[in-house]
Amino acid sequence: MLISASAGFAQSTLLESVKRNPAEAKAMCQSFKAMNSNGQSALSPEAINQLASQRNLSTNNAEILATYVIGLHCSDVR
Helix, strand or coil, X not given: CHHHHHHHXXXXXXXXXXXXXXXXXXXXXXXXHHHHHXXXXXXXXHHHHHHHHHHCCCHHHHHHHHHHHHHHHCCCCC
16 A cells, blocks of 8 residues: 555656646657657657656656646647
């Protein structure tokens, strides 16, 4: 249960950082749109691994972050 609570807190902190910094979210959207223009999904395993590596995140947290940003800031991204 403690592990679950810690994971939830980490995700909340991660999402809050983007929520408080819309410029960061917009920059991520531009990156995701560039991937789309090259025929790559922003939620593909390769894209998620790249985001995880860039931000020093687990792949699960990177996927959550990407989904959150896409859903709130760039719903036209695939």
